[in-house]
Amino acid sequence: MKKLALIGCGGIGKYHLSHFVNFKDIELAGFCDLIIERAEEFVKIAGSGKAFSDFEKMYDEINPDMVFICIPPSCHGYIEFETIRRGIPFFVEKPIALDIELAKNILNKIEQKGLITAVGFQCRYDNINDAARSYIEKNRIIQVQGSRIGGIPTVPWWRIKSLSGGMLVEATIHQMDLLRYFLGEPDTVYSIATKGFITEEKCKNYDTDDLSVSVIKFKNGTTATMSSGCYSENGASWESKMTFGSFSSRMDYKLCSDVTIYGIDASDRAEKTAGGVISGDGMQKNNPNEKGIKITSDIDFGTICDRTFVDAVLTGDASKIRSPYSDAFKSVAFTLACNKSMETGLPVKIEY
Numbered sequence: 001m002k003k004l005a006l007i008g009c010g011g012i013g014k015y016h017l018s019h020f021v022n023f024k025d026i027e028l029a030g031f032c033d034l035i036i037e038r039a040e041e042f043v044k045i046a047g048s049g050k051a052f053s054d055f056e057k058m059y060d061e062i063n064p065d066m067v068f069i070c071i072p073p074s075c076h077g078y079i080e081f082e083t084i085r086r087g088i089p090f091f092v093e094k095p096i097a098l099d100i101e102l103a104k105n106i107l108n109k110i111e112q113k114g115l116i117t118a119v120g121f122q123c124r125y126d127n128i129n130d131a132a133r134s135y136i137e138k139n140r141i142i143q144v145q146g147s148r149i150g151g152i153p154t155v156p157w158w159r160i161k162s163l164s165g166g167m168l169v170e171a172t173i174h175q176m177d178l179l180r181y182f183l184g185e186p187d188t189v190y191s192i193a194t195k196g197f198i199t200e201e202k203c204k205n206y207d208t209d210d211l212s213v214s215v216i217k218f219k220n221g222t223t224a225t226m227s228s229g230c231y232s233e234n235g236a237s238w239e240s241k242m243t244f245g246s247f248s249s250r251m252d253y254k255l256c257s258d259v260t261i262y263g264i265d266a267s268d269r270a271e272k273t274a275g276g277v278i279s280g281d282g283m284q285k286n287n288p289n290e291k292g293i294k295i296t297s298d299i300d301f302g303t304i305c306d307r308t309f310v311d312a313v314l315t316g317d318a319s320k321i322r323s324p325y326s327d328a329f330k331s332v333a334f335t336l337a338c339n340k341s342m343e344t345g346l347p348v349k350i351e352y
């Protein structure tokens with residue numbers, strides 16, 4: 001049986017482990033964390049394998065056929081280089097790095113070796129994307145207004161921008177990645193950030209942005225805005241979603257939840273004379289009784305994401321992986337360009 005290993009037995013590592021325990025055709029052979037107790041707990045949950053605190057010792061001893069790298073954003077580099085040197089296909093968590101030159105260097109080495117890779121953009125495997133992509137194919141998208149407003153994750157590295165990349169790079173990257181998946185490549189970004197709402201009293205040692213707003217121009221002409229914040233204390237403070245707007249219909253996309261498309265059916269549009277609406281005036285109105293067509297997420301896309309990588313390693317066919325390192329690299333470059341714009345106060349042209 002092919003052997004699987006995992007490095008980084010924290011929060012997301014546990015999510016992946018909850019999928020692996022149902023994969024009966026591979027051996028869960030090794031778990032590694034700098035905090036050995038975490039690796040030992042994974043061995044217990046897996047019911048197999050050995051715990052390590054040094055990934056090179058783990059590689060020497062168990063010689064894995066594939067590895068999941070689930071370490072914090074600022075810890076990438078040596079682990080990937082060594083994994084590539086040994087020719088081990090790997091799955092790595094987003095954001096794949098906080099330094100674009102480092103990511104480019106890793107990507108070059110992956111390509112030289114022809115290694116199978118995948119990145120933890122599991123939302124790409126959600127069934128709601130079939131409906132979203134079909135809608136976008138048939139309806140020219142003129143603008144997207146997106147937001148992801150959450151709270152501050154409890155892992156200690158998250159609140160330090162140099163360690164996490166900040167909310168946009170660490171979390172909202174899922175939405176930014178989907179914008180690329182749906183619309184193609186971005187051309188230019190301009191981002192501003194604000195802080196001071198989250199005080200030292202609310203969160204100790206916090207130094208990242210409370211909110212950033214990015215304006216994006218895509219190569220296909222679509223413009224988008226993305227608000228990305230971590231100030232929220234509960235869900236009532238904002239409704240996170242992306243609205244994709246076309247000429248006579250729109251789509252509301254709620255990450256990992258549902259898609260609702262309004263205006264596809266003529267009965268879902270306002271009558272020409274409804275309310276104060278005159279066709280072509282300065283402000284069109286919605287049909288007050290619009291219903292939309294709702295498609296709900298109903299598959300375990302997290303398991304499918306992991307299984308797709310495992311199957312690629314087992315069969316040698318990587319064609320079903322929706323986010324290989326080479327593609328995830330572009331999503332990281334996109335979000336890091338937004339960070340650069342926040343720092344410089346200038347628009348940034350995106351070049352991969």
Ligand SMILES: NC(=O)c1ccc[n+]([C@@H]2O[C@H](COP(=O)([O-])OP(=O)(O)OC[C@H]3O[C@@H](n4cnc5c(N)ncnc54)[C@H](O)[C@@H]3O)[C@@H](O)[C@H]2O)c1
Nearest residue numbers: 008009010011012033034070071072073093094095120155
């Ligand atoms: N795909 C997703 O939706 C998703 C969700 C949550 C987190 N993540 C990403 O996963 C990554 C990890 O996040 P987390 O919440 O699990 O963090 P975490 O802090 O809970 O876990 C990371 C673990 O890695 C270990 N570690 C660090 N360096 C190591 C090394 N050199 N060798 C062995 N172990 C090492 C740490 O000790 C820690 O236990 C982050 O990049 C985060 O953005 C992705």
